[in-house]
Structures are given as C-alpha cells and as structure tokens.
Amino acid sequence: MKGRVVSAPVHVPFQICKLPADIIIKISKLWSARPLGLPTAALNRFLYTLLSDPALVAGRAIRHHGRIHDAFAMEMFRAAVVEDFRVADALLNRGADVNHLKNEFNEFGDFVNSSTPLMKACVRGSVKAVRFLCERGAKIDIPDDRGNNSLAEACSQVNVDMVQVLLSFGTSLSRKALLEACQSGNLELIKRLTAHPTFEAWNAKEGDGVGAPREIYEHFMITACRVGHVDVVQMLLLRGLDPDAGCKNTFQPDGRIHSAFYTTPLMIAISSRQDAIVNLLLQHGADVNLVASDGFTALLNACVSGQVSTARKLVDRGANVNIGGKGSALHYACVSKNTELVKLLIERGADVDTGSEFAQFSPLHSAWTVEVAQLFLDMGLDVNSRDVVGETPIFNAIQSLNAPLMAFLLDRGAKMRIRNRVGVMPLMAAEKHGLTGDEGREVRAVLVARGYMK
Numbered sequence: 500m501k502g503r504v505v506s507a508p509v510h511v512p513f514q515i516c517k518l519p520a521d522i523i524i525k526i527s528k529l530w531s532a533r534p535l536g537l538p539t540a541a542l543n544r545f546l547y548t549l550l551s552d553p554a555l556v557a558g559r560a561i562r563h564h565g566r567i568h569d570a571f572a573m574e575m576f577r578a579a580v581v582e583d584f585r586v587a588d589a590l591l592n593r594g595a596d597v598n599h600l601k602n603e604f605n606e607f608g609d610f611v612n613s614s615t616p617l618m619k620a621c622v623r624g625s626v627k628a629v630r631f632l633c634e635r636g637a638k639i640d641i642p643d644d645r646g647n648n649s650l651a652e653a654c655s656q657v658n659v660d661m662v663q664v665l666l667s668f669g670t671s672l673s674r675k676a677l678l679e680a681c682q683s684g685n686l687e688l689i690k691r692l693t694a695h696p697t698f699e700a701w702n703a704k705e706g707d708g709v710g711a712p713r714e715i716y717e718h719f720m721i722t723a724c725r726v727g728h729v730d731v732v733q734m735l736l737l738r739g740l741d742p743d744a745g746c747k748n749t750f751q752p753d754g755r756i757h758s759a760f761y762t763t764p765l766m767i768a769i770s771s772r773q774d775a776i777v778n779l780l781l782q783h784g785a786d787v788n789l790v791a792s793d794g795f796t797a798l799l800n801a802c803v804s805g806q807v808s809t810a811r812k813l814v815d816r817g818a819n820v821n822i823g824g825k826g827s828a829l830h831y832a833c834v835s836k837n838t839e840l841v842k843l844l845i846e847r848g849a850d851v852d853t854g855s856e857f858a859q860f861s862p863l864h865s866a867w868t869v870e871v872a873q874l875f876l877d878m879g880l881d882v883n884s885r886d887v888v889g890e891t892p893i894f895n896a897i898q899s900l901n902a903p904l905m906a907f908l909l910d911r912g913a914k915m916r917i918r919n920r921v922g923v924m925p926l927m928a929a930e931k932h933g934l935t936g937d938e939g940r941e942v943r944a945v946l947v948a949r950g951y952m953k
Contacts, residue, residue: 556591559667571595580627585650596715597637614643615884621652629653639670647675654679659687672697678720681735693738720744724768725842729775732764735772742785748766751869766841769800769809777809787818802828802844805835811843820849834864841871850880860886864895869907882911902941926951 514565554625560570571590578584591597600613620628642648653661654676672695680688692698711937720740723731736742744764765785768776781787787797798818801810810828814820820828824885829849832840841862851862863880866872874891876882883891893913896905907914915925924933926946946952 512696514834553585553589556586557593560586561593562592567593568599568601569596570646571599572601572616572619573813575628576623577621578631579623579628580922581618581626582625584628584631588635591635595636597632597635597699598641600641600643608841608886612644615641615649617641617649618643618647618652621649621656621658621661621665622651624656624661625657626664629661633664633668635646639665639668640673648673651675651679654683654692656686657688659685659691660693662688665693670824674719678717680724681719681723681728682725682726684723684731686730686734689734693735699740700872718744718764720764722769724764724773724776724780725771727771727773727776729773731777732776732779736779736783742780742783743789761795762795763789765797766787766791766795766800769797769806770804772806774802774809777812781812781816787816788821788822796822796828798822798827798828799831802831802837802840803830803835805840807837807840807843810840812924814843814847820844824878827862829862830865833867833871836867838868838871839876845874845878851875851880858882861892863892864890866892866904867901869901869903872904872907876911881911881929882908887919888921891917891925893925894919897925897942900934900936900938900942902938902945905942906945909949923946 510909527572557570557574561567562573562661567590569661571587574590578587598615598617600615601612610779614622617629617639618641620632647655648670648868650662650665651673653665662902672692677692680692718729720732720735720742721744723735741909742765760904765777765780765787768780785797790796796818797922798810798813798820799814810818810832827849829844829851832844840848855890855940861884861952863874863875863882863884864886882893885891891913893905893915896908913925927943929946929952934940943952
C-alpha cells in the first residue's frame with residue numbers, strides 16, 4: 500500500500516523586519532526551520548498577536564529601555580525604515596517627548612552632539628518620519644550643539660521633498676541651510692529656500708555677528724562662488740542678492756575680525772578661477788575696489804595668480820591699480836612673473852611706489868627679465884634702491900643666477916660694493932653661492948668680464 504503524501508502546512512511569512520530591534524534580536528536566538536522558531540502554530544499566532552498590537556509593543560519597549568524617551572528614539576529608528584509609525588504614536592500617547600534631546604557619544608565615551616528625533620529623521624532621509632513628527636508637534640527650529648536645525652540637516656541630505664515638508668510646517672530659514680544648499684548646487688533647493696518670506700533678511704553684507712559658530716561664518720554666496728556653481732550664483736543674483744553679500748561675515752565669538760574669511764564673492768571667484776562667476780558678479784555691479792581685512796582687493800587676487808584677462812576686466816570697470824594695504828598690484832604682478840600683466844598695470848597708471856610701505860621693496864627687486872627691469876628703470880626707479888634688509892636689485896639677480904638681468908643692472912649703474920644690513924655685499928653673495936653649473940658659470944663670466952672676479 501502506497502503511503503499517502505502529506506503536504507507540509509503553508510505558513511504565512513511573518514514580517515519580522517517590522518518588529519522593534521530588541522524583539523528581533525531575541526527571536527533570532529530561537530531561529531530554526533519554523534517561521535518564528537516556535538513549536539506550534541498556536542504559539543505563532545499568539546506571538547503574532549502580541550507583537551502586532553502597538554500598545555503592547557510600546558509597553559515592552561518601555562520595559563526594555565527603561566525610559567520612555569529612549570524607547571521612542573529606538574522606535575523612530577525602526578519606524579523610519581519600515582514606515583510604520585503606530586508604535587511611535589502609542590509611545591507619544593503614553594507621554595514620550597517628541598522634542599527630547601538625546602545626547603550622543605563616540606566609542607571613547609566623549610560627548611559628540613545632541614539631537615531631537617526630528618533631526619535624526621532628517622539625517623536618515625525619511626520624509627514620512629519627518630511629516631509624522633511635525634504633525635505630532637515636533638519643534639522644527641530646535642538647534643543641536645553645532646547650531647544646526649532640522650532644515651540644515653535636510654539640506655545637507657539634498658532632500659527637496661523633506662525641505663518642502665519642513666517649510667510647509669513653518670521652519671525658519673537658517674544660514675547653515677543656505678550654506679548646505681549652495682554647497683550642493685541643487686537649484687531646486689535654492690529655489691525653495693529663496694522663496695522663503697525671510698530670505699530678504701539675509702541679503703546683507705554683514706554676517707551673523709558675535710556668537711556665531713565658526714563653521715557658519717562664510718556667507719552662502721561666497722560658498723557658491725568658491726565651489727563654482729554658476730547656476731546657483733545666477734539664481735541668487737536674480738533673486739536680488741547683493742553681489743557683495745557676506746563680505747563682512749567674519750566675526751569671531753569674541754568680536755574680532757577673522758581675516759581668513761573676510762573677503763568678497765568676487766575675490767573668492769577670482770582666487771578659484773571661476774571666470775563665468777566673475778563675469779556674473781561684475782555684470783550685477785560687484786564693487787571692484789572693496790579692501791579685505793588682510794589688505795587684498797579683487798585686482799590683487801588677480802595679479803597674484805597672473806590672471807591677465809580678469810585684471811583687464813577689473814581695471815576696465817574702475818579698479819584702482821594703486822589701492823591695497825599689502826603691496827600694490829604691480830608688486831604682485833612681478834611676483835607672478837607675468838610681463839603682460841605688468842605692462843597692463845603700467846599702461847593703466849600703476850605707481851611704482853604704491854604699496855612699498857608694506858612690501859618694503861620696489862617692484863624692481865622682483866623683476867625677472869631685462870624687459871621688465873627696463874620698464875621700471877624708465878619709470879624712474881633707483882637701480883640701487885634698498886629693501887627691508889638693505890639689499891639692492893642686484894642681490895636678487897645674483898641669488899637667482901640670472902646673468903642677463905645682472906649684466907643689464909650693472910650696465911645701468913648697479914653698485915657691487917653696497918652692503919646689506921648684515922654687512923654682505925653682492926660680490927660676497929655671489930661667492931657664497933659658489934657659481935657652479937651652467938647658470939653659475941654665466942654669472943661668473945659676467946663678473947669676470949667687468950673685473951669683479953678673476
């Protein structure tokens with residue numbers, strides 16, 4: 500007699516992923532071939548009923564974690580993943596604080612930050628969790644210990660839908676949120692934020708002032724220029740933002756100026772070689788003669804990096820070629836070794852003496868070719884002018900082993916027996932260098948031909 504084939508009972512898969520984390524861990528220890536590791540279907544049905552009732556699960560979570568606020572934080576972590584907020588709702592009904600600030604510590608036990616459930620939901624990218632918490636009365640603008648609010652966290656995730664939810668519940672606009680949006684380059688984010696009723700309040704040259712955390716010193720316009728988001732800069736300008744916005748946004752908590760951040764969008768765009776942004780800012784009337792706390796101007800930034808076309812645009816729009824507290828544009832053009840730039844500045848009226856009170860040397864000291872040196876001498880510079888340590892241009896020509904320039908300066912009257920402040924003469928500097936190699940031998944040949952060496 501053939502045995503009867505008995506089909507195995509069909510079990511309905513249990514949605515274990517929807518359980519709280521502590522329950523999942525306990526169940527996993529009992530896991531076997533059965534759906535829940537239990538011997539009978541009756542026990543399975545009992546467990547399913549027990550774990551599916553939000554009120555019962557909420558009670559178990561409180562007993563497990565000890566505090567209702569900790570239970571709520573853990574439940575929101577699970578709920579944000581499975582998008583089931585029934586247990587979280589039950590915990591709130593039992594008295595959980597929807598705005599509870601939970602401290603976070605690193606692996607060494609050091610305090611790192613504190614955040615609310617809403618901030619955590621923003622970090623996790625759960626739009627539904629954010630909406631649930633807002634509807635249950637979460638305060639949107641509570642900042643963490645770093646000064647970030649929920650909107651800033653949402654912007655850092657570049658989550659437009661989440662930002663829209665927060666805006667619909669009346670969140671305040673923050674500088675950090677604008678910084679994150681400009682950093683990301685997301686035009687939709689910028690569009691939503693700049694449509695906020697308080698955006699015009701941020702259209703100012705001044706920054707947050709005393710007490711602002713260092714990471715939000717930088718104005719969001721400057722961030723967009725530094726990163727190079729042309730479309731973002733264009734949108735901000737079209738929204739009415741001042742092209743010089745943020746140029747004074749540099750206060751430290753003690754009220755002193757922080758020179759590293761005291762700059763303008765135009766200077767940042769030039770330093771970053773963002774030509775398209777430079778053109779945009781100039782078209783919208785950026786001030787080309789603003790002087791930063793470190794003495795730099797837009798033109799000085801262009802000269803430092805040898806940007807001839809940018810320098811020409813600036814002087815065409817009225818940039819003063821003789822302004823600057825850290826030496827003149829001509830000094831920095833010499834440092835960049837750009838002959839075309841030097842010629843441009845001279846043509847536009849650059850004064851060879853401007854800025855020498857800071858630089859403490861004449862542009863002739865930085866001349867690197869005979870052509871440039873002749874330009875400066877023809878403008879009346881003294882071939883034997885001294886710098887701050889008492890050295891003349893011939894010192895630099897010798898130390899750089901520039902034989903053609905040295906010969907030219909000697910022909911124009913450079914003296915070899917002038918001593919610097921420590922008593923060294925140009926000839927002594929030449930002997931100290933040893934004058935070896937091809938360039939050294941050329942310098943020696945010039946000195947021998949003029950009778951200074953044998």
